[in-house]
């Protein structure tokens with residue numbers, strides 16, 4: 001099913017429960033603007049290839065549109081629309097003055113050379129330049145994009161406007177106007193949410209086993225931070241396979257070094273420190289025995305087809321949209337608590353907002369300043385969501401949407417008055 005249908009169902013469920021202003025509901029049901037671009041890129045062999053890309057600007061009631069750019073072969077318009085709407089909700093859950101946007105290019109970047117990737121990134125930045133800007137729409141990295149790509153795009157946009165414009169994009173390397181703490185922000189924010197969940201639900205890290213699907217930027221850092229807190233990392237996976245400890249846990253620091261060198265977490269099997277490990281397929285992994293399952297790969301991983309088989313107690317959504325609305329209902333009936341994406345992974349956009357704020361105000365914050373502000377925002381957001389969960393007797397996702405849309409409703413009324 002098209003991903004945007006999932007978003008609409010989530011909005012509908014929360015809007016009904018909270019009796020959201022029906023006019024605001026109509027506004028939130030559609031992105032405010034969608035741009036489709038065609039990107040001619042010269043390949044190294046001399047041929048010209050046309051790539052297709054999108055930028056969706058869902059809503060800017062709270063501030064400039066904000067959201068990542070994804071380079072992936074499965075990008076489509078429905079996905080970009082869904083991700084842009086979740087960004088609106090995410091920024092609102094954590095109460096930062098930003099709206100929701102998202103971009104994507106249909107490409108498998110692993111098939112491109114460095115030069116081709118740079119030409120594609122610059123072509124995309126030129127194509128969307130007329131509708132972005134520090135006070136209009138501020139992109140960032142997402143799946144398969146990184147600091148280097150953000151720097152190329154910032155450079156291209158700066159040429160377009162004729163002056164250096166660091167505030168147009170976030171997730172840049174620190175030496176090129178980025179913020180300290182941005183690379184680990186999504187996982188760090190997830191940890192602050194997890195700390196609140198542990199307090200709320202009486203979780204003892206040292207007695208808690210964890211599976212993490214997706215050992216990339218978000219999932220890899222999450223594994224390291226959870227390990228430091230004493231959680232037992234029992235299994236991790238990436239697009240090439242799943243690695244599970246048959247005894248004890250996995251050491252993420254050692255594992256990352258192996259993945260960086262060899263390509264996959266599964267390459268650690270049998271190596272020193274990983275003697276007691278085995279590999280398994282994706283479905284076996286997802287439905288394996290653990291206390292916390294962290295989803296940090298892509299959307300639609302838990303669906304009506306497999307939800308009934310899950311054995312975990314908690315699901316932490318570091319990825320966007322990994323659980324469908326149908327699966328949500330099945331998981332709830334099994335007593336599995338899902339901590340939703342728009343709360344769990346909001347640390348990424350929060351530190352992106354810090355980066356933008358520093359850029360436009362010509363400031364440089366320390367790592368400690370970033371963490372102090374991030375922890376407060378994430379913990380307050382958790383409290384607000386848990387408060388609405390109890391007030392409306394609903395699941396945490398619906399409570400997070402109610403929190404987000406409650407703030408938007410206030411702005412809507414103020415701006416209309």
Ligand code: NAD
Nearest residue numbers: 143144186214215216217218238239297318319320345348
């Ligand atoms: P990434 O590309 O760094 O990592 C993705 C990881 O998932 C890779 O290790 C990849 O091998 C793995 N993967 C892909 N398909 C898989 C599958 N079927 N099974 C197991 N693993 C699979 O991307 P990322 O930035 O870490 O983003 C991951 C998710 O987190 C996305 O949904 C993204 O939107 C979300 N997110 C990321 C950030 C951020 O700051 N990086 C912020 C908010 C949300």
